[in-house]
Amino acid sequence: MSGNDCDILVIGGGINGCGIARDAAGRGFDVVLAEQADLASGTSSASTKLIHGGLRYLEYYEFRLVREALTEREILWRMAPHIVWPLRFVLPHHGALRPAWLLRLGLFIYDHIGGRKLLPPTRVLDLRQDEAGKPLRNGFVRAFEYSDAWVQDARLVALNARDASNRGARIHTRTRVTGIRREGGRFRVDLRDGTTGADRNLSAAMVINAAGPWVEGVRRLLDGATGAPHVRLVQGSHIVVPKLFDHDRCYIFQNADGRIVFAIPYESDFTLIGTTDRDYAGNPAAVRITPEETAYLCEAVSGYFRKAVTPADVVWTYAGVRPLYDDHASSAQAATRDYVLEQEGDSTSGVAIHVYGGKITTYRRLAEAAMDKVEAVLGKRAPAWTAASALPGGNFPVDGLPALMKTLKARAPAVAETTLKRLARHYGMLALPIVASGSLGRIIGADLGENEVRHLVENEWALTAEDVLWRRTKLGLRFTAQETAALEDFLRTAGGATSNA
Structure with missing residues (x-):
């Protein structure tokens, strides 16, 4: 580690940690970020991948959280139009659940409290006439359609880290914090490199604990801090199935238990279904979807779609643990998604900040x-x-994707348009150097070429096939075992993650 002193040590390479590191570095602070695994390897890559206000949070009177999140939608869209884009949500009216007047009222509030300027407003659909009604059962006649946005969640994390690094932050992945102690008004922090096993240490004026589900473990490292935990771990799981409908809108379905489930177009050929809410105990790194959750999600959407969804249809699953602030709510689904920042210590002993809760939508405000x-x-x-300020690759207007696609086609006419669109949606303007030679380089699998892999290694801290296929891209859905092995072989000879320097 070049230089062993810093103003701020951020622990945790999820969206909150990388967002804080970026903001602090941009304000002129000397920042080090330590992440025990890969960027976005925990909660931040296991979201429903939505930038949204959280319509259902209105039922819990979380008006401040909803207003802040709604305001952030268009800010994040302007910051990163390559990885954030508008999505229309279809909410079928279910006569046995929430009444139509309540949905109208909630959506009226949703449309007006967040300063919406670019996103279109709510409208009413006749499902007997609208394309959105075709995949649904006959009993659904009316729906409400409203706006939120989609985000490539793990890429949002990586781009915040990249921008933080561009502004002077030192980003260290695969680096575990093994000890923290106060010394003379500062913190002496012990670190272990998970790749080499080497131990090192640094001195920081402040520590920000953004370790997500591991927040209490890091807190205990700090002088053996004790006391009742403030985190409530809530598991959320998702399933992916072959696509269930052809249009580009998302469904939001109400369930009899009060929860909602989304069915979202995903990676062109699939539908993403989620999420669940259940309290979790155990190692957050070991979280996996349960058979009961899979059955629940299949049953929930099968109550709406003409074609039933069964566990046999599932091609991929993922699960994450939300580190919510424990507000002693009666159920996991009712626990607040708002963020809480707890400060301990003072300027003479050293100040630590512990981050609880939060939504990917409000990471910048956090x-x-x-x-x-x-x-x-x-x-x-x-x-x-x-x-x-735009995130890397996002320095173009929110309606500028067609112009970027035109430039990419001129730069690489031999590359398939579907591939160029994927590159534009992943990298924005940074897709241009990837195809600067007019090609993708040698294809390793699916449409992943060596040029793109080198970009991820050199600029986004990718080290393994999992980093590339399941976080920086979702090409793991299309890779064979043989192609994955070939990617691992290439990564071993690609020169290492130079962006860690």
């Missing part, structure tokens, strides 16, 4: 709230800036 606490201790160096 980072600003964390910076308010940082500046109260270390002083203000520059104003807040992230709302008006």
